[in-house]
Amino acid sequence: MTGFAEHRRVATVALVVRNYDEAIAWYVEKLGFALTEDVDLSGGKRWVTVTPAGAQGARLLLAEASDGAQEGRIGDQTGGRVFLFLETDDFARDHAAMLGNGVEFREAPRHEPYGTVAVFADLHGNLWDLIEPKR
Numbered sequence: 001m002t003g004f005a006e007h008r009r010v011a012t013v014a015l016v017v018r019n020y021d022e023a024i025a026w027y028v029e030k031l032g033f034a035l036t037e038d039v040d041l042s043g044g045k046r047w048v049t050v051t052p053a054g055a056q057g058a059r060l061l062l063a064e065a066s067d068g069a070q071e072g073r074i075g076d077q078t079g080g081r082v083f084l085f086l087e088t089d090d091f092a093r094d095h096a097a098m099l100g101n102g103v104e105f106r107e108a109p110r111h112e113p114y115g116t117v118a119v120f121a122d123l124h125g126n127l128w129d130l131i132e133p134k135r
Contacts, residue, residue: 012049013084014061016073017124020048023062026123030101031086033060052086060084075124082119082127091116091132098130 017023020038027033027050036059039047048062065071077083088094095109095118106127109118115133122128 010058012059012061014063015084015126016065016070016077017062018065018071018074020046020062020064023064023123024048024050027060027062030103030123031098032101057087075122075126077126080127082129084126085129085131088130088132091130095130 015023024035024038028035032053033050034053035048036051037047037049041047044064045066046064049059050062051057051059063070065074086094091109095105098120099105104121106119106121109116113134115131117129117131120128120130
């Protein structure tokens with residue numbers, strides 16, 4: 001296929017949340033993410049992004065629901081499937097830290113051909129994989 005830039009990447013993924021400050025606190029305190037932007041856009045809107053500390057992957061845009069349709073999607077943006085994948089270079093370390101911070105894991109860690117993984121839920125119930133890929 002031609003006509004596209006050679007170097008592109010998915011840079012930001014929007015996640016619908018109930019409240020900006022509640023979501024910022026959860027991602028920073030429970031997952032150890034860094035608040036990378038919090039810009040007032042007026043009218044109650046903000047541009048709020050968080051990323052895993054030291055990460056080079058996509059950032060999360062915490063998007064506060066602004067109407068009933070969006071509120072209905074909070075915690076269920078993918079129909080109950082795992083939505084996001086948090087990669088780590090040390091599964092045991094991060095799993096223990098997350099448990100210590102009160103993160104709810106939905107299963108025990110398991111070893112798969114692609115790496116060590118366990119499913120956890122965020123503050124609204126969206127499902128994530130914590131995964132240490134096989135190298």
